[in-house]
Amino acid sequence: xxxxxxxxxxxxxxxxxxxxxxxxxxxxxxxxxxxxxxxxxxxxxxxxxxxxxxxxxxxxxxxxxxxxxxxxxxxxxxxxxxxxxxxxxxxxxxxxxxxx
Numbered sequence: 611x612x613x614x615x616x617x618x619x620x621x622x623x624x625x626x627x628x629x630x631x632x633x634x635x636x637x638x639x640x641x642x643x644x645x646x647x648x649x650x651x652x653x654x655x656x657x658x659x660x661x662x663x664x665x666x667x668x669x670x671x672x673x674x675x676x677x678x679x680x681x682x683x684x685x686x687x688x689x690x691x692x693x694x695x696x697x698x699x700x701x702x703x704x705x706x707x708x709x710x
Contacts, residue, residue, distance in 0.1 A: 639663040639670075665705075 637645065643663050646656050653660075689697075 639666045661709075668708075
């Protein structure tokens with residue numbers, strides 16, 4: 611059986627994809643997790659997507675906490691390359707620790 615590749619069908623598929631894309635972009639990470647739970651079941655499937663969404667939620671919450679903790683004087687000083695590397699290593703270690 612041959613697949614249909616007519617332009618009308620492709621146009622319909624592209625329209626549906628665009629609607630789905632805009633709907634997904636309008637949802638928050640919490641809402642997207644709820645959608646995944648209803649579609650696939652609680653904590654079932656989409657392992658990478660779920661971990662990415664959870665990381666986004668945690669980063670947003672940590673960013674809010676960090677904004678309260680930092681002062682404006684420390685934000686104005688430029689960071690050195692070694693400081694940026696240390697921060698990156700620290701973030702990587704935290705991420706690895708959360709996964710285990």
